[in-house]
Amino acid sequence: MERPTATVRHVASERIGFGIDIGGTGMKAAPVDLTTGELAADRYRIDTPRPAEPAAMAEIVVELVRHFDWTGPVGVALPTIVRNGVVRSAANISDTWIGVDADALFTGLLGQEVAVLNDADAAGVAEMRYGAGRGRDGVVIVLTFGTGIGSGFFVDGRLAANSELGHLEIDGFDAEVRAAASARQRENLSWDDWATERVQRYLDVVVALFSPALVIVGGGASKKPDRWVPLLDVDTEIAVASMANNAGIVGAALMAPGGPGASGALVD
Numbered sequence: 298m299e300r301p302t303a304t305v306r307h308v309a310s311e312r313i314g315f316g317i318d319i320g321g322t323g324m325k326a327a328p329v330d331l332t333t334g335e336l337a338a339d340r341y342r343i344d345t346p347r348p349a350e351p352a353a354m355a356e357i358v359v360e361l362v363r364h365f366d367w368t369g370p371v372g373v374a375l376p377t378i379v380r381n382g383v384v385r386s387a388a389n390i391s392d393t394w395i396g397v398d399a400d401a402l403f404t405g406l407l408g409q410e411v412a413v414l415n416d417a418d419a420a421g422v423a424e425m426r427y428g429a430g431r432g433r434d435g436v437v438i439v440l441t442f443g444t445g446i447g448s449g450f451f452v453d454g455r456l457a458a459n460s461e462l463g464h465l466e467i468d469g470f471d472a473e474v475r476a477a478a479s480a481r482q483r484e485n486l487s488w489d490d491w492a493t494e495r496v497q498r499y500l501d502v503v504v505a506l507f508s509p510a511l512v513i514v515g516g517g518a519s520k521k522p523d524r525w526v527p528l529l530d531v532d533t534e535i536a537v538a539s540m541a542n543n544a545g546i547v548g549a550a551l552m553a554p555g556g557p558g559a560s561g562a563l564v565d
């Protein structure tokens with residue numbers, strides 16, 4: 298667990314929102330300045346409990362919110378398909394999540410308004426509003442390379458939620474099993490081999506299927522972009538996510554009830 302470096306009392310205002318990014322390995326939260334897209338205080342992270350089941354994770358959601366004494370609407374990003382607040386898949390967390398109304402669960406425990414969305418969709422909306430996708434029209438695909446592969450799919454700045462391009466079947470494999478950042482670690486691949494064989498093949502398929510104007514690569518692996526992004530030879534523009542690993546938190550805050558992203562208009 299990261300130790301808190303600051304505890305700041307934040308009361309919801311038009312300018313400050315609050316986001317939580319739940320991943321297969323960590324659960325991270327921070328208040329967010331919605332004018333700039335920057336965190337308004339140091340983020341707070343707690344390891345994702347194992348097994349990664351709803352009750353244990355919901356307790357941590359409460360702890361994350363209490364840590365900041367936050368009292369306004371909350372956006373929560375989950376590494377699953379989320380339709381109308383209900384979880385519809387579970388690739389890197391317990392499948393006891395499937396069918397859970399996460400919106401109702403968190404709203405009930407927090408007593409605050411909550412919006413729940415997919416983690417890569419959240420990272421994507423942050424990149425589109427404040428980061429590498431700012432002002433970009435046409436098809437833009439944001440891909441997060443971490444425990445799995447997440448995707449945020451945008452057309453003229455509007456999100457088509459739950460695109461789940463990490464689960465394309467390529468060469469007989471669920472794509473993320475071979476091309477996620479976790480595959481590099483699990484299989485002890487060099488950055489070169491991972492980039493030129495795994496990620497390259499994956500991106501070739503994504504580009505052939507959707508002809509995006511821009512692909513933004515993010516997630517944990519984008520902390521060291523020099524190790525792999527220059528090795529890619531892809532027939533479209535590639536940009537590195539510019540919000541580091543905070544995009545999920547920022548995007549969740551943007552999409553919280555009453556937040557600027559809640560209406561679906563992300564690009565002004």
Ligand code: BGC
Nearest residue numbers: 376377378388417445446447
């Ligand atoms: C999940 C996605 C998620 C991605 C990144 C995938 O395994 O299916 O919903 O966005 O991992 O966390």
